[in-house]
Amino acid sequence: xxxxxxxxxxxxxxxxxxxxxxxxxxxxxxxxxxxxxxxxxxxxxxxxxxxxxxxxxxxxxxxxxxxxxxxxxxxxxxxxxxxxxxxxxxxxxxxxxxxxxxxxxxxxxxxxxxxxxxxxxxxxxxxxxxxxxxxxxxxxxxxxxxxxxxxxxxxxxxxxxxxxxxxxxxxxxxxxxxxxxxxxxxxxxxxxxxxxxxxxxxxxxxxxxxxxxxxxxxxxxxxxxxxxxxxxxxxxxxxxxxxxxxxxxxxxxxxxxxxxxxxxxxxxxxxxxxxxxxxxxxxxxxxxxxxxxxxxxxxxxxxxxxxxxxxxxxxxxxxxxxxxxxxxxxxxxxxxxxxxxxxxx
Amino acid sequence: xxxxxxxxxxxxxxxxxxxxxxxxxxxxxxxxxxxxxxxxxxxxxxxxxxxxxxxxxxxxxxxxxxxxxxxxxxxxxxxxxxxxxxxxxxxxxxxxxxxxxxxxxxxxxxxxxxxxxxxxxxxxxxxxxxxxxxxxxxxxxxxxxxxxxxxxxxxxxxxxxxxxxxxxxxxxxxxxxxxxxxxxxxxxxxxxxxxxxxxxxxxxxxxxxxxxxxxxxxxxxxxxxxxxxxxxxxxxxxxxxxxxxxxxxxxxxxxxxxxxxxxxxxxxxxxxxxxxxxxxxxxxxxxxxxxxxxxxxxxxxxxxxxxxxxxxxxxxxxxxxxxxxxxxxxxxxxxxxxxxxxxxx
DNA sequence: ATGAAAGCGCTAACAG
DNA sequence: CTGTTAGCGCTTTCAT
Numbered sequence: 001x002x003x004x005x006x007x008x009x010x011x012x013x014x015x016x017x018x019x020x021x022x023x024x025x026x027x028x029x030x031x032x033x034x035x036x037x038x039x040x041x042x043x044x045x046x047x048x049x050x051x052x053x054x055x056x057x058x059x060x061x062x063x064x065x066x067x068x069x070x071x072x073x074x075x076x077x078x079x080x081x082x083x084x085x086x087x088x089x090x091x092x093x094x095x096x097x098x099x100x101x102x103x104x105x106x107x108x109x110x111x112x113x114x115x116x117x118x119x120x121x122x123x124x125x126x127x128x129x130x131x132x133x134x135x136x137x138x139x140x141x142x143x144x145x146x147x148x149x150x151x152x153x154x155x156x157x158x159x160x161x162x163x164x165x166x167x168x169x170x171x172x173x174x175x176x177x178x179x180x181x182x183x184x185x186x187x188x189x190x191x192x193x194x195x196x197x198x199x200x201x202x203x204x205x206x207x208x209x210x211x212x213x214x215x216x217x218x219x220x221x222x223x224x225x226x227x228x229x230x231x232x233x234x235x236x237x238x239x240x241x242x243x244x245x246x247x248x249x250x251x252x253x254x255x256x257x258x259x260x261x262x263x264x265x266x267x268x269x270x271x272x273x274x275x276x277x278x279x280x281x282x283x284x285x286x287x288x289x290x291x292x293x294x295x296x297x298x299x300x301x302x303x304x305x306x307x308x309x310x311x312x313x314x315x316x317x318x319x320x321x322x323x324x325x326x327x328x329x330x331x332x333x334x335x336x337x338x339x340x341x342x343x344x345x
Numbered sequence: 346x347x348x349x350x351x352x353x354x355x356x357x358x359x360x361x362x363x364x365x366x367x368x369x370x371x372x373x374x375x376x377x378x379x380x381x382x383x384x385x386x387x388x389x390x391x392x393x394x395x396x397x398x399x400x401x402x403x404x405x406x407x408x409x410x411x412x413x414x415x416x417x418x419x420x421x422x423x424x425x426x427x428x429x430x431x432x433x434x435x436x437x438x439x440x441x442x443x444x445x446x447x448x449x450x451x452x453x454x455x456x457x458x459x460x461x462x463x464x465x466x467x468x469x470x471x472x473x474x475x476x477x478x479x480x481x482x483x484x485x486x487x488x489x490x491x492x493x494x495x496x497x498x499x500x501x502x503x504x505x506x507x508x509x510x511x512x513x514x515x516x517x518x519x520x521x522x523x524x525x526x527x528x529x530x531x532x533x534x535x536x537x538x539x540x541x542x543x544x545x546x547x548x549x550x551x552x553x554x555x556x557x558x559x560x561x562x563x564x565x566x567x568x569x570x571x572x573x574x575x576x577x578x579x580x581x582x583x584x585x586x587x588x589x590x591x592x593x594x595x596x597x598x599x600x601x602x603x604x605x606x607x608x609x610x611x612x613x614x615x616x617x618x619x620x621x622x623x624x625x626x627x628x629x630x631x632x633x634x635x636x637x638x639x640x641x642x643x644x645x646x647x648x649x650x651x652x653x654x655x656x657x658x659x660x661x662x663x664x665x666x667x668x669x670x671x672x673x674x675x676x677x678x679x680x681x682x683x684x685x686x687x688x689x690x
Numbered sequence: 691a692t693g694a695a696a697g698c699g700c701t702a703a704c705a706g
Numbered sequence: 707c708t709g710t711t712a713g714c715g716c717t718t719t720c721a722t
Contacts, residue, residue: 013699015698015699015700016699016700017699017700025708025709026708026709026710027699027700027701028700028701028702028708028709028710029707029708029709031700031701032701032707032708035701039707039708040707040708041707041708044707044708056489056493058466058469058470058490058493058494059470059700060411060470060472060698060699060700061467061470061471061472061700062407062410062416062470062471062472062698062699062700063411063698063699063700063701063714064699064700064701065407065700065714066405066407066408066411066698066699066700066701066714066715066716067699067700067701067702067713067714068700068701068702068714069701069714071407073471080432081426081431081432081435081451082427082428082429082432082433083427084427086426087425087426087427088427090453094453103467105450105451105452106426106451106452106453107450107451108435108439108451121403122406122448124403125403125404125406125407126407126418126471127405127406127407144401145403148401148403149403231632231633231636232632232633232636232637233632233633233635233636234636235636236636236638261606261636262636264610265609265638266638268613269638287576287577287578288577288578290578291576291577291578291579291580291581291606291607291610292577292610293581293610293611293613358715360714360715360716361715361716362715362716370692370693371692371693371694372715372716372717373692373693373694373716373717373718374691374692374693376716376717377691377692377717380717384691384692385691385692386691386692389691389692404715404716405714405715405716406716407714407715407716408698408714408715408716408717409715409716410698410716411697411698411699411700411714411715411716411717412697412698412715412716412717412718413698413716413717413718414698414717414718
């Protein structure tokens with residue numbers, strides 16, 4: 001590695017040894033006073049903490065982890081930084097992990113399996129104890145690295161028959177089907193589907209739409225998808241194209257809330273009244289869906305709860321509570337439908 | 346630290362020593378073959394890489410960092426995971442840092458100085474080489490830790506007279522003022538300001554609105570702010586209150602695009618035509634502003650470019666190129682106004 | 691081009 | 707309750 005003149009200019013680092021020397025004890029005692037306070041005398045504890053503060057001691061956790069074999073670090077890999085779904089997953093994870101003394105790291109994969117692999121390699125080489133992944137598609141090398149490392153892992157968001165270890169989420173196919181059936185129940189026959197950023201979860205939602213349409217004997221013609229990133233703007237463009245190609249469309253199921261919001265704006269541009277002239281629904285039930293006009297119908301997914309359960313599973317695995325958390329575990333946290341608003345008045 | 350039965354079950358880790366033993370050479374040679382390939386014979390290089398692959402060797406970077414004193418790790422601390430502004434900042438940072446062999450970590454502060462402090466402590470104890478912060482408000486302890494560590498640091502987004510070291514962003518006050526002046530130039534007299542999540546940047550934008558209003562001799566009465574998080578829904582609620590309390594309002598400057606989007610929906614709910622009956626503007630110029638109807642006027646901030654410059658400054662500092670990047674450097678990357686749409690037809 | 695020795699800062703295991 | 711002894715896995719010197 002190259003030299004680093006910048007770092008060279010820093011003050012010499014304060015170490016355990018410095019404190020030990022100043023106090024006339026050994027490093028071990030200082031380490032104990034700091035990390036297992038109950039194992040030293042109250043007086044010692046006092047002197048050490050005082051001296052540490054005075055010298056501005058900051059532990060070197062690389063050394064600590066290297067020696068102990070664990071880091072109390074857990075990494076969360078999210079596909080997108082700007083998708084509120086993942087920020088709520090994060091929120092659910094953070095509190096329980098912090099309470100148990102674990103620090104949560106965030107990594108950004110940009111929906112790329114290859115980037116996921118790179119990140120996991122880096123994290124593992126830095127000794128993380130646990131890993132939270134979104135989805136169930138991973139490269140072979142990713143699987144192998146995780147297996148070798150023995151790192152605890154939980155996969156989030158989507159149903160998975162054979163998890164790497166544990167998984168928690170919801171059945172995206174069933175959710176897509178349920179919303180479509182709700183639309184059919186409202187009497188709509190021409191129901192379109194808009195999808196962007198076609199990852200596995202979106203494909204499963206689409207599968208649900210297909211299943212419901214087929215079961216009802218309806219045409220699956222009005223379908224528009226793109227691999228491009230999802231956005232409000234994309235929602236407007238896709239809806240524009242759909243209404244142009246299939247003017248008979250009565251209702252549109254968008255694969256997420258951003259797309260649906262864009263659809264609302266497009267209706268406004270065209271002077272279409274929602275839901276009277278066109279019904280719209282999104283997916284996820286983000287906070288935003290209650291800020292639009294009309295309020296956006298959506299499939300509400302328990303993102304926060306998924307994070308909380310994922311944290312609990314991880315902690316159970318890390319504490320060795322194996323029986324309570326069998327390998328291959330899959331927890332389905334379900335979903336609910338938020339109707340009314342853009343779906344029916 | 347507690348025992349970890351889970352980890353105990355893993356296969357023994359493959360180390361440099363294992364490869365060395367298998368090849369009948371020393372660890373140093375293996376290390377060199379892997380990290381400074383030009384320093385060993387081509388034959389050796391070949392044998393080592395081959396054997397490493399075969400055994401599934403994965404370097405332990407904790408050990409590496411501990412020994413070498415640097416980690417090639419750079420941490421980015423963002424206030425919010427769901428704000429697209431920060432995801433674009435991240436995008437700007439990532440490529441140049443990766444190209445230079447650095448790995449970018451993300452931390453989430455939730456707009457809390459205390460959480461920022463906690464995260465920085467963790468990162469520093471894990472030996473990061475660089476730090477990218479948003480904003481200029483940091484706890485005294487944060488400042489001290491950074492100073493002691495000698496870690497390179499750059500502060501992003503807002504203007505700062507006395508940076509910790511380097512800073513890059515834009516003058517939020519000037520931007521707020523410019524947009525307000527544009528509204529005044531359109532002939533509006535009753536111009537309101539809506540603000541949520543009142544952090545320093547939002548306060549600076551508000552200051553810009555005040556300055557412009559004062560200079561024009563206009564009333565600063567129509568002002569509504571909240572410390573609650575910003576959201577589309579909040580935008581609608583705030584606008585509702587504003588129009589109720591100050592029905593004469595002709596134009597509203599929202600502190601960000603989410604709020605403004607909520608404002609658009611609120612206008613729709615009230616049957617107000619934008620911009621004819623009410624003009625609206627947001628801040629940041631997110632992609633979304635081109636997906637609304639009408640398109641949202643906004644102050645376009647160079648988030649991506651800020652990330653790119655921040656990366657360049659950090660790399661310059663880390664490579665010891667001190668002269669080219671003086672301490673205390675402040676780079677203003679400016680802004681531009683996106684008008685039309687929701688502001689004027 | 692390769693090796694030997696020393697150590698990064700900390701913790702584990704066992705003594706006393 | 708405190709100390710001793712040994713590393714964790716890697717990267718430095720400095721030799722050869």
